[in-house]
Amino acid sequence: MNWSNLTQASIYIITILVFVKPLGMYMARIYEGKPAGMNVWLGWIERVIYRLSGVNPEQEMTWRAYAVAAMIFNFFGIITVYAIQRLQVFLPLNPMSIPAVAPDLAFNTAVSFATNTNWQSYGGETTLSYFTQMLGLTVQNFVSAATGMAVLAALIRGFIQKQSDRIGNFWVDLVRSTLYILLPLSILLSIILVSQGVVQTFKPYEKVAMVQPINNNGTAAQEQVIALGPAASQIAIKQLGTNGGGFFNTNSSHPFENPTPLSNFLEVIAILLIPAALCYTFGCMVKDKRQGWALLAVMLIIFIPCLWSSMHFEQKGNPLFDRLGIDQKASAFQPGGNMEGKEARFGIANSAIWAAATTAASNGSVNSMHDSFMPLGGLVPMWLMQLGEVIFGGVGSGLYGLLAFVIVAVFIAGLMIGRTPEYLGKKIESYEMKMAALVLLIPHMLVLAGTAISVILPQARQAILNLGAHGLSEVLYAFSSAGNNNGSAFAGLSTNNIYYNIALGLAMFFSRYWLIIPTLAIAGSLSKKKIVPVSQGTLPTHTPLFVIFLVMVVLIVGALTFFPALALGPIAEHLMLH
Amino acid sequence: MLRGHIRPAILIFLILTVITGILYPMFITWVAQAFFHSQANGSLIYRDGKPTGSALIGQQFDDPKYLWGRISATSTVPYNSASSAGSNLGPSNPALVNNLKARITVLRSSDPDNNLPIPVDLVTSSASGLDPHISRAAGYYQIRRIARTRGMPEEAIKHIIDRNTTGRLFGLMGESVVNVLKVNIDLDSHK
Structure with a gap:
């Protein structure tokens, strides 16, 4: 075992755990409307927002009204981001005169950011103006994350309300998530990131005279053009809101997005910070903190072995390199391992930690190129997405996804022991089961059907860079990412074409909104029920037994669905290499 | 509604x-x-009052008198900082092995007496295509070539490399790396 890798991974996980309780408690107080600092100092802004927009914050909504409000709001988001991209050439803050984005790419990017996926078919510095990045993408980074958190808050209320048909007010949950949780954390993080060297400027790209002129097709190139922009403000929220869409093409591997070990540490902490703390928020709000810890335990039990194996396979390196006499052994002077597609300052440990965190959470930012990972090192991030983005998952969406698994788990447990399934005192009946099944199955269907169609269509097959088993992995990864709102990629696949922009755009759209609606339906249905008092016959859901049972349900569903596809992709490639 | x-x-x-x-x-x-x-404006490095690069963005070096960095996969020229890109070559792709072989040939032919194993980061492409760093092993591997070409003692080259090396954060986080551009600016100032 490599001690440096082990230490770095341990520091990472422990740091996340340290923040779970304080941040989780703070968020619970925000959603419960109790005083918590920020909402006292900034309460006047919140009230002005409601007054200007004609919202009555006291008026709670039925689940249908809540869903309609969320859908309309997101619809305006998609339209606006699309319009800004198409019109960026006429808008200010475009110092490099970048032309309008093509319609299919603009559609893909708009859906990508509104759904909290942040899939990158666009190229950042080559495709988007500063105006588009700020008023299009940064805004969606905030509000798409806040939408997910709002839906989670509504679902939690479904568990705690007694015989009510209301689940809260979407506008209130949205504004509070943005103003009191996402914005303060983003301000803090972006200022620290700037101090490390992340750029934040409106200047045009800088031209510098290179130290050694280079040969460019026979002519000597003297100049290097350095892309700049207001990056830090966007990167902070991109990490905190499990968004992940890069300011620059190569995302967090770009030295201006992630220049130092400290910036990397803070950015990778930011990926899991809110999703992990929301487990505690859940525990606080349902007045039984053990329930929150149990869900966090489920996430960690799956996450830690995945992190370890990704690190292990990357550190072992590529057997083809050994044959060429390349030194891949870790030493005091080099990290060693499979360094293709990785940055020297991150080495193996920080690349593998990031890869596991960004795909366990539905963040999707990358600090190394997953396409160049070893077959089994790359299987880990792919499979973490395929589990349904419930191991941490997106802010809000991860936990409401896991709660759908909880509903399925208590139902199965109920069948096994012959008791009426219930969770937190609410009876789980056929309506909740049907909705939870939709939440589980829709992403699976999108991933497998999308992959199958894309490897059949000849024009879609041309997009593959690495042939053979790895080519299937590229396509499977793309749909696993879009179909679970992650956004990371095996970026060898050329997806900036009409087929992939539309196909992946639709996958992102359905996997977001077709899950939000059944989730809110569960919230509405649970809210109407009375709370059954705990009795001898109640299945406790905070015990190690239930934790292991829930882990098994998540793993079995994920493994059974995707094992055949994984066997043909990464597993086949691994066997060919060794 | x-x-x-x-x-x-x-x-x-x-x-x-x-x-x-x-x-x-x-x-x-x-x-x-x-x-x-x-930092907010790109951590630019000035030489004779003019910007000559960014401390955070690598540049292409293939002259034997300079320290060389990672392979860059950007188009249409390496280290094109207006269009970052990785190679995205899969681990079993023959093109990856060919890239490695080509780089090994160049390294060996520019330094024929050096029989040390080549550190992996010197023959692989970075994620961003703009990686400003290499590992210390990759830096030390090139000392003899640079010393011979420049007619400088090996100790002096090693000293310059060490001077432009940053360690791990708190000795724990990240990796210890050499800033290639800074080393080369430093080397040029010793003419």
Whole structure:
């Protein structure tokens, strides 16, 4: 075992755990409307927002009204981001005169950011103006994350309300998530990131005279053009809101997005910070903190072995390199391992930690190129997405996804022991089961059907860079990412074409909104029920037994669905290499 | 039900756009420009009063008298900082092995007496295509070539490399790396 890798991974996980309780408690107080600092100092802004927009914050909504409000709001988001991209050439803050984005790419990017996926078919510095990045993408980074958190808050209320048909007010949950949780954390993080060297400027790209002129097709190139922009403000929220869409093409591997070990540490902490703390928020709000810890335990039990194996396979390196006499052994002077597609300052440990965190959470930012990972090192991030983005998952969406698994788990447990399934005192009946099944199955269907169609269509097959088993992995990864709102990629696949922009755009759209609606339906249905008092016959859901049972349900569903596809992709490639 | 939501949806969207899309980035830009002026504008390095590069963005070096960095996969020239890109070559792709072989040939032919195993980061491409760093092993591997070409003692080269090396954060986080551009600017100042 490599001690440096082990230490770095341990520091990472422990740091996340340290923040779970304080941040989780703070968020619970925000959603419960109790005083918590920020909402006292900034309460006047919140009230002005409601007054200007004609919202009555006291008026709670039925689940249908809540869903309609969320859908309309997101619809305006998609339209606006699309319009800004198409019109960026006429808008200010475009110092490099970048032309309008093509319609299919603009559609893909708009859906990508509104759904909290942040899939990158666009190229950042080559495709988007500063105006588009700020008023299009940064805004969606905030509000798409806040939408997910709002839906989670509504679902939690479904568990705690007694015989009510209301689940809260979407506008209130949205504004509070943005103003009191996402914005303060983003301000803090972006200022620290700037101090490390992340750029934040409106200047045009800088031209510098290179130290050694280079040969460019026979002519000597003297100049290097350095892309700049207001990056830090966007990167902070991109990490905190499990968004992940890069300011620059190569995302967090770009030295201006992630220049130092400290910036990397803070950015990778930011990926899991809110999703992990929301487990505690859940525990606080349902007045039984053990329930929150149990869900966090489920996430960690799956996450830690995945992190370890990704690190292990990357550190072992590529057997083809050994044959060429390349030194891949870790030493005091080099990290060693499979360094293709990785940055020297991150080495193996920080690349593998990031890869596991960004795909366990539905963040999707990358600090190394997953396409160049070893077959089994790359299987880990792919499979973490395929589990349904419930191991941490997106802010809000991860936990409401896991709660759908909880509903399925208590139902199965109920069948096994012959008791009426219930969770937190609410009876789980056929309506909740049907909705939870939709939440589980829709992403699976999108991933497998999308992959199958894309490897059949000849024009879609041309997009593959690495042939053979790895080519299937590229396509499977793309749909696993879009179909679970992650956004990371095996970026060898050329997806900036009409087929992939539309196909992946639709996958992102359905996997977001077709899950939000059944989730809110569960919230509405649970809210109407009375709370059954705990009795001898109640299945406790905070015990190690239930934790292991829930882990098994998540793993079995994920493994059974995707094992055949994984066997043909990464597993086949691994066997060919060794 | 639909109509009642449209007005708040548009207005709240507009207000949040102003807060998160205008006020927030403007505020961060103000703080950045006021307190971290160099970092916020790309950590530029000046030589004779003119910008000659960024401390965070690598440049292509293939002259034997310079320290060489990672392979860059950007197009149409390596280290094109207006269009970052990785190679995205899969681990079993023959093109990856060919890239390695080509690089090994260049390294060996420019330094025929050096029979040390080549550190892996010197023959692989970085994720961004702009990696400003290499590992210390990759730096030390090149000492003899640079010393011979420049007619400088090996100790002096090693000293310059060490001077431009940053360690792990708190001795724990990240990796210890050599900044290639800074080493080369340093080397040129010893003419």
